[in-house]
Amino acid sequence: MTERVLILGGGFAGTAAARALRGQGLEVTLIDQRNYHLFQPLLYQVAAGDLQAEAIATPQRRLLRGGLHFRLGRVARLRLPQRSILLDDGDILSYDYLFIALGTVTNFFGNAAIANHALQIKGMEAAEAVRSHIFSALEAASHCTDPAQQQRWLSFVIAGGGPTGVEFCAALLELLRVVLPRDYPELRLEDLQVTLVQGSAALLPGFSAPLQGQAARKLQKLGAQLRFHTHVQGFDGQMVQCQPDPAIPARTLVWTAGVTANPLAATMPGARGPGGRIIVDPHLRLPEYPEVFILGDLACSSNGEFWPQVAPFALQSARHVALVLQSQRQGRPLPPPFAYRDPGSMAVIGRFDAVCEIERWHLHWHGWSAWLLWLGLHLYHIIGTRNRLLTLLDWGTDYLRHSAAVEIIRSPPDSSDP
Amino acid sequence: MTERVLILGGGFAGTAAARALRGQGLEVTLIDQRNYHLFQPLLYQVAAGDLQAEAIATPQRRLLRGGLHFRLGRVARLRLPQRSILLDDGDILSYDYLFIALGTVTNFFGNAAIANHALQIKGMEAAEAVRSHIFSALEAASHCTDPAQQQRWLSFVIAGGGPTGVEFCAALLELLRVVLPRDYPELRLEDLQVTLVQGSAALLPGFSAPLQGQAARKLQKLGAQLRFHTHVQGFDGQMVQCQPDPAIPARTLVWTAGVTANPLAATMPGARGPGGRIIVDPHLRLPEYPEVFILGDLACSSNGEFWPQVAPFALQSARHVALVLQSQRQGRPLPPPFAYRDPGSMAVIGRFDAVCEIERWHLHWHGWSAWLLWLGLHLYHIIGTRNRLLTLLDWGTDYLRHSAAVEIIRSPPDSSDP
Numbered sequence: 083m084t085e086r087v088l089i090l091g092g093g094f095a096g097t098a099a100a101r102a103l104r105g106q107g108l109e110v111t112l113i114d115q116r117n118y119h120l121f122q123p124l125l126y127q128v129a130a131g132d133l134q135a136e137a138i139a140t141p142q143r144r145l146l147r148g149g150l151h152f153r154l155g156r157v158a159r160l161r162l163p164q165r166s167i168l169l170d171d172g173d174i175l176s177y178d179y180l181f182i183a184l185g186t187v188t189n190f191f192g193n194a195a196i197a198n199h200a201l202q203i204k205g206m207e208a209a210e211a212v213r214s215h216i217f218s219a220l221e222a223a224s225h226c227t228d229p230a231q232q233q234r235w236l237s238f239v240i241a242g243g244g245p246t247g248v249e250f251c252a253a254l255l256e257l258l259r260v261v262l263p264r265d266y267p268e269l270r271l272e273d274l275q276v277t278l279v280q281g282s283a284a285l286l287p288g289f290s291a292p293l294q295g296q297a298a299r300k301l302q303k304l305g306a307q308l309r310f311h312t313h314v315q316g317f318d319g320q321m322v323q324c325q326p327d328p329a330i331p332a333r334t335l336v337w338t339a340g341v342t343a344n345p346l347a348a349t350m351p352g353a354r355g356p357g358g359r360i361i362v363d364p365h366l367r368l369p370e371y372p373e374v375f376i377l378g379d380l381a382c383s384s385n386g387e388f389w390p391q392v393a394p395f396a397l398q399s400a401r402h403v404a405l406v407l408q409s410q411r412q413g414r415p416l417p418p419p420f421a422y423r424d425p426g427s428m429a430v431i432g433r434f435d436a437v438c439e440i441e442r443w444h445l446h447w448h449g450w451s452a453w454l455l456w457l458g459l460h461l462y463h464i465i466g467t468r469n470r471l472l473t474l475l476d477w478g479t480d481y482l483r484h485s486a487a488v489e490i491i492r493s494p495p496d497s498s499d500p
Numbered sequence: 501m502t503e504r505v506l507i508l509g510g511g512f513a514g515t516a517a518a519r520a521l522r523g524q525g526l527e528v529t530l531i532d533q534r535n536y537h538l539f540q541p542l543l544y545q546v547a548a549g550d551l552q553a554e555a556i557a558t559p560q561r562r563l564l565r566g567g568l569h570f571r572l573g574r575v576a577r578l579r580l581p582q583r584s585i586l587l588d589d590g591d592i593l594s595y596d597y598l599f600i601a602l603g604t605v606t607n608f609f610g611n612a613a614i615a616n617h618a619l620q621i622k623g624m625e626a627a628e629a630v631r632s633h634i635f636s637a638l639e640a641a642s643h644c645t646d647p648a649q650q651q652r653w654l655s656f657v658i659a660g661g662g663p664t665g666v667e668f669c670a671a672l673l674e675l676l677r678v679v680l681p682r683d684y685p686e687l688r689l690e691d692l693q694v695t696l697v698q699g700s701a702a703l704l705p706g707f708s709a710p711l712q713g714q715a716a717r718k719l720q721k722l723g724a725q726l727r728f729h730t731h732v733q734g735f736d737g738q739m740v741q742c743q744p745d746p747a748i749p750a751r752t753l754v755w756t757a758g759v760t761a762n763p764l765a766a767t768m769p770g771a772r773g774p775g776g777r778i779i780v781d782p783h784l785r786l787p788e789y790p791e792v793f794i795l796g797d798l799a800c801s802s803n804g805e806f807w808p809q810v811a812p813f814a815l816q817s818a819r820h821v822a823l824v825l826q827s828q829r830q831g832r833p834l835p836p837p838f839a840y841r842d843p844g845s846m847a848v849i850g851r852f853d854a855v856c857e858i859e860r861w862h863l864h865w866h867g868w869s870a871w872l873l874w875l876g877l878h879l880y881h882i883i884g885t886r887n888r889l890l891t892l893l894d895w896g897t898d899y900l901r902h903s904a905a906v907e908i909i910r911s912p913p914d915s916s917d918p
Contacts, residue, residue, distance in 0.1 A: 117635060117909045134554045141907040143683035154639040154909075173643065207911055217535060221572040225591065265561035468897055468905070472890070479886055487886070489559040491535045491572075493625055 084109045085411070088167060088177040090157055092119050092142050094396035095378030096183035100150050102404035106411075111151040111175070113167075117142055120206055121464055123393060124473075126246055129203045129212035129336070130253035131261075131486040137472035139206060140465045157184070160349060162371050179407060183377040183400070186341035186357070186391065199319040200337040203246055212336060214491045216254070219334055220261070221491075224268040230331070236273050237332035239322045241314040242339030243280030244287065245429045248297055250336065251278045252432045255304040261486050277307045277330055279314050279322075281339070286429055286437070288390070289446075293437040296448045300431040314339065341391065343380055355382030364419030365406045366399055375403045387422065393463075394425050428456050433481060502527045503829070506585060506595040508575055510537050510560050512814035513796030514601035518568050520822035524829075529569040529593070531585075535560055538624055539882055541811060542891075544664055547621045547630035547754070548671035549679075549904040555890035557624060558883045575602070578767060580789050597825060601795040601818070604759035604775070604809065617737040618755040621664055630754060632909045634672070637752055638679070639909075642686040648749070654691050655750035657740045659732040660757030661698030662705065663847045666715055668754065669696045670850045673722040679904050695725045695748055697732050697740075699757070704847055704855070706808070711855040714866045718849040732757065759809065761798055773800030782837030783824045784817055793821045805840070811881075812843050846874050851899060 085108055089096045092114035100112045121138035128135045142152045158170040166176040188204050190197040201212045216238070223235035240251050255276055262271050278285075278301065284294040285301070285308070298308055309324070314335070316323035322330040343358030351370045353361040359382035360368070366381055368374040378396035381389060389395055402420045409416050426440035430453065438452035439445065457477070464470050476487035503526050507514045510532035518530045539556035546553045560570045576588040584594040606622050608615040619630045634656070641653035658669050673694055680689050696703075696719065702712040703719070703726070716726055727742070732753070734741035740748040761776030769788045771779040777800035778786070784799055786792040796814035799807060807813055820838045827834050844858035848871065856870035857863065875895070882888050894905035 116911075117639060117907065134552065136552045136554070136906060136908060139908050141683070143907070147683070153643060154636075155643075206908075218572075221535060225571060225573075265559070265565065468893060471893055475886060475889055475893070488554060489535065489561070490554060490557050490624075493534075 085178040086176065087111070087179045087181065087407075088113060088175055089181040089183060090114075090167070091183035091185055091378070092116065093122070093183060093185050093378060094393045095185075095400045096181065097142070097145055098397050098400035099181050099183065099377055099404055100146060102401055103407070104148055104150055106408060108179075109151070110149075111153050112142060112146060113153045113155055113157065113169070113175070114142060115154070115156040116206075117152070117154050118206075119145055119465070121469075124460060124464075125203050125206075125209045126250040127253060128206070128209040128488075129250055130257050131213045131216070131488045132253055132257070132480045133473060133476045134488050135206045135210055137469050137476060138464065140469060145465070157346060160346060162350070162368075162374060165373070178373065180371075180374045181377055181403060182346075182360075182374065182380060183396070184344035184346055185379045187344055188337065189340035189342035189357070190337065191340065193316065196314065196317050196335070196337065199317045200241070200335040202337050203250060204341075210492055213488065214493075215334060216257070217489055217491045220266055220269065222333075224266050233273060233275070234320060234331045234333045236269065237275040237277070237330065238334045238336070239314070239330050239332045240276070240278045240336045240338060241322075242337065243278055243282070243285040243308075243310075244338060245427075247278060247280070247338035248285050248301065249430050250338065251276065251301055251306055252304060252430060252435075255301070255306060256433055257486055259305070260484055261489070264485075265489075274305065275307065275330075275332075276305060277309060277322075277332070279309045279312050279324060279330075281311070281313050283310055289427060289429075289437060289439055293439055293446055293448060297429065297431050297437055300435060304432055341379070347380055353384075365416060366403050366420055367406075375406075377403055389422050390424075392427075395422055398422060428452060428459075430456055503596040504529070504594065505597045505599065505825075506531060506593055507599040507601060508532075508585070509601035509603055509796070510534065511540065511601060511603050511796060512811045513603075513818045514599065515560070515563055516815050516818035517599050517601065517795055517822055518564060520819055521825070522566055522568055524826060526597075527569070528567075529571050530560060530564060531571045531573055531575065531587070531593075532560060533572070533574040534624075535570070535572050536624075537563055537883070539887075542878060542882075543621050543624075543627045544668040545671060546624070546627040546906075547668055548675050549631050549634070549906045550671055550675070550898045551891060551894045552906050553624045553628055555887050555894060556882065558887060563883070575764060578764060580768070580786075580792060583791070596791065598789075598792045599795055599821060600764075600778075600792065600798060601814070602762035602764055603797045605762055606755065607758035607760035607775070608755065609758065611734065614732065614735050614753070614755065617735045618659070618753040620755045621668060622759075628910055631906065632911075633752060634675070635907055635909045638684055638687065640751075642684050651691060651693070652738060652749045652751045654687065655693040655695070655748065656752045656754070657732070657748050657750045658694070658696045658754045658756060659740075660755065661696055661700070661703040661726075661728075662756060663845075665696060665698070665754075665756040666703050666719065667848050668756065669694065669719055669724055670722060670848060670853075673719070673724060674851055675904055677723070678902055679907070682903075683907075692723065693725065693748075693750075694723060695727060695740075695750070697727045697730050697742060697748075699729070699731050701728055707845060707847075707855060707857055708864045711857060711864055711866060715847065715849050715855055718853060722850055759797070765798055771802075783834060784821050784838055785824075793824075795821055807840055808842075810845075813840055816840060846870060846877075848874055 087110045089112040103110045118139040127133040155169040159168040188202045219235045226232040285297045313325045315325045317335045360376045362376045377399045379391040428438040430436045434450045436453040436456045437448040479487040505528045507530040515537045521528045536557040545551035573587040577586040606620045637653045644650040703715045731743045733743045735753045778794045780794045795817045797809040846856040848854045852868045854871040854874045855866040897905040
């Protein structure tokens with residue numbers, strides 16, 4: 083009888099694992115609550131109007147053509163002892179092998195007020211909601227007669243100075259500097275205020291100190307106000323409370339200050355690492371259930387090795403897991419234990435400007451050549467000719483015509499009429 | 501003092517009128533609840549996954565550059581005696597001249613059950629919701645174990661056989677015939693059922709009888725079931741009630757069976773024409789308030805002349821109204837009364853196939869040459885290089901690669917996480 087593999091999650095890890103298992107005589111089903119794979123590293127550009135969402139979304143069924151199966155659904159419960167999972171539509175699916183690649187969710191650290199009022203850049207609709215909010219804020223400011231309120235509409239706060247926060251901050255400033263003078267003559271560029279609030283002493287934790295400094299200088303040059311050693315403590319939609327003071331009047335808070343494991347991870351047996359991640363054995367298996375593999379952002383090394391929550395790790399973990407399963411089934415010895423090979427890190431800090439660091443070659447640099455490398459790599463990794471062309475078209479609009487690719491304010495479908 | 505013109509509505513009529521008034525020493529403000537102009541004739545393609553919504557949306561502020569103003573907002577009340585309008589955010593805007601181009605809304609003829617459960621193709625988000633619903637239905641069918649339920653998921657009913665209903669029906673069938681065999685191997689094309697329900701004896705009312713017959717034959721060849729002299733009477737999300745019987749089991753009803761005047765029209769003085777349209781004088785003015793002009797779908801001739809609710813009429817009415825206003829202000833004689841010049845009608849009835857009719861040259865024909873003309877005209881009228889390129893890219897995907905351009909199921913933003 084054909085052995086069944088269930089893959090939970092269609093991000094980089096889950097989709098790559100499914101494709102790596104193609105043609106091996108397994109019945110492979112990928113389960114996701116979205117019917118598309120999303121190229122998440124560019125999601126911040128959707129939030130900043132640089133890119134349309136459709137350019138970075140690829141239908142799962144297209145990726146899984148050639149014998150792999152897709153099931154749209156949300157996992158309600160894992161039933162590891164029974165080797166099955168329960169979906170929220172009541173269906174129970176059983177497996178011989180389970181790949182868990184459910185990733186992370188935004189971490190508001192239990193602060194309900196922030197969770198209610200802040201925006202986040204996680205998922206296609208959420209990123210589009212950021213863009214819609216930015217343009218709604220400009221519209222509100224443009225006919226606001228109370229100067230104090232107008233200033234709040236023109237004040238944008240970003241919580242978190244990791245890659246997403248820094249890249250979004252740069253993209254937002256580039257956007258506003260382009261759009262405001264041309265399309266909002268009622269508003270003055272000088273009234274804009276973009277503040278990035280970072281808990282630690284530097285932006286881009288993990289990068290080398292010179293590149294951290296370069297990113298901070300570049301954001302400041304673009305007009306950002308940086309507040310280090312500061313935490314956002316609350317937000318009511320009008321005022322961002324900070325620790326230490328002072329508070330920042332603003333109608334917009336974009337939260338990039340942390341992620342935590344998908345809530346289903348908490349229901350699993352065994353030990354947890356930082357951020358609720360699941361401690362795995364050297365082959366990314368759950369020690370208690372060796373038929374269960376943990377991939378991507380959810381996996382945590384048992385020997386203290388640092389595994390970053392990035393696409394290269396997700397892809398490497400998927401390839402390793404597929405190899406382990408293949409070896410097991412063919413009765414061959416297992417491959418050497420998983421070891422993460424760091425290809426380097428990069429972050430865009432403005433038009434034609436990025437920081438880049440390739441640790442194993444001791445390379446750290448920034449500027450247009452780093453940006454070109456970033457551009458080429460991302461374009462290469464976007465899936466499908468159509469999506470590459472859409473991305474190129476939007477980037478052409480952004481960079482060459484110096485305009486915003488997408489300024490559309492989206493509303494919920496039920497408000498379409500009249 | 502500069503005279504103020506308020507333009508209500510940013511469709512074809514409102515946007516064209518604003519642009520025609522540029523540079524004439526007037527303070528022109530266009531008011532719309534959307535910050536973009538939508539190329540509505542292609543909206544059915546968004547609903548059928550042929551086209552991404554962003555390809556047919558253009559930011560109003562980009563269109564109004566060069567001295568025209570934009571105000572995002574929804575009109576709550578017209579105050580014609582005071583020469584002002586009230587927006588739903590409480591702002592009151594006064595005018596010297598008012599252009600009302602608020603268009604129509606979907607007409608469910610008071611049937612709340614249909615309004616609650618049916619989908620419609622009016623507005624960007626509504627069209628995307630149709631696409632999302634289609635692909636959700638295919639997903640539901642693909643793991644449905646109850647044959648009766650599965651058949652309902654694979655049954656699509658379109659109410660209305662006008663251009664939108666016919667074009668959407670053809671596009672939906674082309675979509676399903678492409679997507680199903682390739683991406684849904686669990687499903688069988690033979691189980692699909694697409695039914696078009698038309699109240700009268702023929703499709704495409706207003707077209708010549710041979711072309712009506714051609715459209716019907718083409719839809720049937722594509723696999724549609726046509727029911728003439730039939731009205732949809734009810735829909736509970738499971739079963740489409742028809743008059744006369746029988747009912748059609750289906751989870752999807754797309755309603756294209758009628759529009760009616762924007763509800764604000766009912767609050768205005770004077771006489772009404774069919775569909776709640778406003779009877780205007782020969783220069784499209786409100787008889788009681790000659791400083792108020794009615795443009796586009798809302799205008800109804802006082803002498804019984806038929807004005808179709810289509811883009812060419814909207815554009816012609818906008819140009820006429822701008823000319824009348826210019827003549828009035830310059831003390832010149834008014835132009836001849838408005839007369840609609842019919843450029844012809846066309847409707848796409850499948851890949852590489854359209855019906856086309858140019859009455860004043862006595863031309864009626866169909867086939868690929870009609871389709872090519874349709875393609876060229878629509879591409880020409882889409883605003884902006886970027887949107888043309890996006891459209892070409894999507895049509896290339898649809899027609900040449902024979903694939904669906906967009907298969908993404910969208911969800912409300914708040915369900916993005918986890």
